[in-house]
Amino acid sequence: MKLYHILFTIILLLxxxxxxxxxxxxxxxxxxxxxxxxxxxSDPTIENNLIEQSQTGNGNSAEATQIVNSSMSSILQVxxxxxxxxxxxxxxxxxxxxxxxxxxxxxxxxSTQWITNNTIGEIYQEGQLNDGELFQSxxxxxxxxxxxxxxxxxxxxxxxxxxxxxxxxxxxxxxNDGNVIQLRGAFYTATVTxxxxxxxxxxxxxxxxxxxSEITQSGDANTAxxxxxxxxxxxxxxSQNGSxxxxxxxxxxxxxxxxxxxxxxxxxxxxxxxxxxxxxxAQQNGIDNFIEISQSETSGSITANQIGNGNIGxxxx
Numbered sequence: 061m062k063l064y065h066i067l068f069t070i071i072l073l074l075x076x077x078x079x080x081x082x083x084x085x086x087x088x089x090x091x092x093x094x095x096x097x098x099x100x101x102s103d104p105t106i107e108n109n110l111i112e113q114s115q116t117g118n119g120n121s122a123e124a125t126q127i128v129n130s131s132m133s134s135i136l137q138v139x140x141x142x143x144x145x146x147x148x149x150x151x152x153x154x155x156x157x158x159x160x161x162x163x164x165x166x167x168x169x170x171s172t173q174w175i176t177n178n179t180i181g182e183i184y185q186e187g188q189l190n191d192g193e194l195f196q197s198x199x200x201x202x203x204x205x206x207x208x209x210x211x212x213x214x215x216x217x218x219x220x221x222x223x224x225x226x227x228x229x230x231x232x233x234x235x236n237d238g239n240v241i242q243l244r245g246a247f248y249t250a251t252v253t254x255x256x257x258x259x260x261x262x263x264x265x266x267x268x269x270x271x272x273s274e275i276t277q278s279g280d281a282n283t284a285x286x287x288x289x290x291x292x293x294x295x296x297x298x299s300q301n302g303s304x305x306x307x308x309x310x311x312x313x314x315x316x317x318x319x320x321x322x323x324x325x326x327x328x329x330x331x332x333x334x335x336x337x338x339x340x341x342a343q344q345n346g347i348d349n350f351i352e353i354s355q356s357e358t359s360g361s362i363t364a365n366q367i368g369n370g371n372i373g374x375x376x377x
Contacts (some may be wrong), residue, residue: 083108086124090115097122105129114138121145128152140164151175163187171195176202186210197221209233220244232256243267255279266290278302288313295319300327311335318342322349329353333360340364344371351375 084106086099097120099111108131111124118141126133130153137146138161145167150156151174158171158181168191169183176199183192188211194204199222206215209232219225220243228251229238235258242248246269252261255278262285265271274297275284281304288294289312297319298307303326309318310332318340320329328350329342337359342351348370353362355377364373 085110087112088114088122090120091117093118095120099124101126103127106133107131109133112136115144116140118142119144123147125149126151126153126156130156132156135159137161139167142166144168146170148172150179153179155179158182160184162190165189167191169193173202174198176200178202181205183207185213188212190214192216194218194227196225200224202226204228206230208236211235213237215239216241217250218242219248223247225249227251229253231259234258236260238262240264240273242271246270248272250274252276252284254282257281259283261285263287263296265294269293271295273297275299277305280304282306284308286310286318288316291316300324311338322346344368 084101088097095115097113101109109126113122122137124135133153133156135148135158140163142165146160147170148158149172154177156176156179160169161184164187166189170193171181172195174197179202181194181204183206185192185208190208190213192206193216194206196202196204196219201224204217204227206217207230211234213236215229215238217227217229218241222245224247226249227240229240231238231254233256237260238252239262240250240252241264244267248271250263250273252263252275254261257280260283261275263273264287265273267290270293272295276299278301280302283306284298286296286298286309291313293315295317296309299321301323303324305327308330312334314335316338318331320342322344325346326348327344331340331353333355339361341363343365346368350372352374360377
């Protein structure tokens, strides 16, 4: 069963519109063509708010906004049809949740959360030409999750100035592009998984501590970038299985580790480390692979393994 079918069974949808402060509730269901749903629940400083919006049809647009000092807030938006557009925003909210599901063609989803604690933001998109974006800032114990399955999908998950944040992006299809960026925080975890053809993945963790980043791509002509700078206790892993894959990893800090494994043909790995107590493992199994690894300062360890034909290895410490 698809994820949006599961979400339909757990969301109570009523044909009504109610909204104000102090335990406000807004529920909108629209079934037809050219529908527009907008819920604001206007400030001055709201508590215990809930917004549910569901649209089934063509050319629908839904937008929900809960702002300043919103507490215990939740936004649920479900769209099934063509050319749907969804936008959700929560600011200075605690224990909030944003969940967006779109199934159809040419859909765009956007979710933004500010200064939140224990927040979960989820976006599911299945169809063609979907564009997804999820942003979380100044948050603690937050989870950003984005799933796209279809063709020509783009994904973007970002967290900045927070702690204990987990960002996950999963894309399955053709010509997908994914980004997970985590800036200025501690105890971050980023995971990007793409399976298909012509996928690009980029994961950046900068100005943080105890960070983990992982990219896995299975398909053809995939490209992966991992960047960790000004970090401590960082770990980066990139694994690609297919043809014409390219992987580049850069680390700059202390107590770092890089693990890159590629299995296929015409793969290329470039890993750069600048810091202390750095370790690098690079393994390629295929034909015409190229590897280049560079380390500076002290206590560096490099292990490179290439099995195949026409491989070139360049290692510098």
